[in-house]
Amino acid sequence: MIHSLLPYKEQYTQANAGAVALNVEDGFVQSRYANTSLIFGRTLSGPYLGGARYQGLKTRHALIFGKNIGLAKGYLDFIRRHGAADLLEVHGRCQVASYLARKRPDLKIGLYLHNDPREMKGSDTPAKRHGLLQRMAVIFCVSDYLKSCFLDGVGASKAEISKIKIIPIAVDRAATTPPQKDKLITIIGRMVPEKGMLEAAQAMAKVLPKYPDWQVKFIGAKRFEDANPSQYEQKVADALAPIRHQSDMTGFISRTETKQLQSASAIILAPSQWQEPAGRVVVEALATGAALITTRRGGIPEYAEGRAVILDQGDTDELADALERMLGDAVWRKSWQNKAWADYPFAIADMASHLDDARKAAMDYDQRSHDDKGEAS
Numbered sequence: 001m002i003h004s005l006l007p008y009k010e011q012y013t014q015a016n017a018g019a020v021a022l023n024v025e026d027g028f029v030q031s032r033y034a035n036t037s038l039i040f041g042r043t044l045s046g047p048y049l050g051g052a053r054y055q056g057l058k059t060r061h062a063l064i065f066g067k068n069i070g071l072a073k074g075y076l077d078f079i080r081r082h083g084a085a086d087l088l089e090v091h092g093r094c095q096v097a098s099y100l101a102r103k104r105p106d107l108k109i110g111l112y113l114h115n116d117p118r119e120m121k122g123s124d125t126p127a128k129r130h131g132l133l134q135r136m137a138v139i140f141c142v143s144d145y146l147k148s149c150f151l152d153g154v155g156a157s158k159a160e161i162s163k164i165k166i167i168p169i170a171v172d173r174a175a176t177t178p179p180q181k182d183k184l185i186t187i188i189g190r191m192v193p194e195k196g197m198l199e200a201a202q203a204m205a206k207v208l209p210k211y212p213d214w215q216v217k218f219i220g221a222k223r224f225e226d227a228n229p230s231q232y233e234q235k236v237a238d239a240l241a242p243i244r245h246q247s248d249m250t251g252f253i254s255r256t257e258t259k260q261l262q263s264a265s266a267i268i269l270a271p272s273q274w275q276e277p278a279g280r281v282v283v284e285a286l287a288t289g290a291a292l293i294t295t296r297r298g299g300i301p302e303y304a305e306g307r308a309v310i311l312d313q314g315d316t317d318e319l320a321d322a323l324e325r326m327l328g329d330a331v332w333r334k335s336w337q338n339k340a341w342a343d344y345p346f347a348i349a350d351m352a353s354h355l356d357d358a359r360k361a362a363m364d365y366d367q368r369s370h371d372d373k374g375e376a377s
Contacts, residue, residue, distance in 0.1 A: 143299025
């Protein structure tokens with residue numbers, strides 16, 4: 001039995017699932033542990049992404065300890081009544097993993113990192129990260145970049161470092177042959193500065209008037225479907241105003257609609273301005289065989305190198321130059337579509353097999369034996 005505990009904020013519903021929720025579900029849907037797993041988070045209005053696999057918990061003392069520790073307390077109540085799992089995977093909240101390890105030292109815990117641990121409570125110093133590395137049975141990272149972030153300043157032994165496993169993000173293809181492409185560009189993600197939406201909009205306004213038969217769609221919002229537009233979204237809209245007949249800001253739309261637009265897109269942009277841990281939209285773009293333009297940030301190159309155009313800065317001018325060539329040179333554009341389609345190693349079944357092997361090793365993990373090896377090394 002494997003349990004997964006999500007961050008409090010994570011929406012594990014079919015309507016509002018974000019990147020972390022989708023990654024978690026993908027890690028179970030083709031897993032050998034699919035029928036012996038439960039995913040825990042806060043109580044939500046379904047339908048849930050994982051169906052019966054998802055269990056909503058009530059937080060305890062959240063006003064005093066915070067919502068994530070409150071959710072952890074709710075989880076402890078659950079396992080007191082129903083029994084513990086062979087492995088508990090704590091997603092994205094290092095202070096929760098530390099708390100549960102203190103409260104239940106008998107638990108085998110795996111910490112699953114989706115973001116830079118140096119910026120999180122419970123792991124913001126090398127000493128705290130080393131403590132986690134010593135206590136966890138396994139640490140999963142979605143990129144080697146995140147592994148390097150975790151180990152930054154940590155004097156770990158080889159045996160300790162061997163507990164860190166890279167589990168790439170995976171997305172299955174919806175077709176067995178490259179889909180038909182329209183003269184469509186899509187940019188998908190939250191409307192926040194870190195995602196480079198404004199720079200992309202400014203680049204579009206510079207280039208698209210020269211190519212009146214092309215359209216661009218900005219898909220996403222600051223949060224999800226119940227959020228009001230932000231000031232940043234208004235800046236993006238203002239930047240697109242000169243090409244209003246060629247552009248559309250859809251806001252938050254369903255996963256089904258998003259996938260249809262991705263499949264039809266000849267070009268997809270993922271112009272991250274921050275050190276992206278991995279980038280699910282990058283993998284989704286490659287899965288559709290789109291010509292992808294992205295940035296050299298964080299873990300993105302681990303997925304996109306040789307499969308996409310990777311920009312060093314991703315500012316307005318650099319994006320505009322890449323778009324100009326992509327739109328004006330059909331042969332060059334087609335070459336990147338072919339590269340994305342021909343070299344795609346990110347199937348869910350492969351990821352799940354790798355993840356399950358790491359889970360099995362963690363469940364077989366013996367802390368005392370590890371301590372002996374650590375001292376020896």
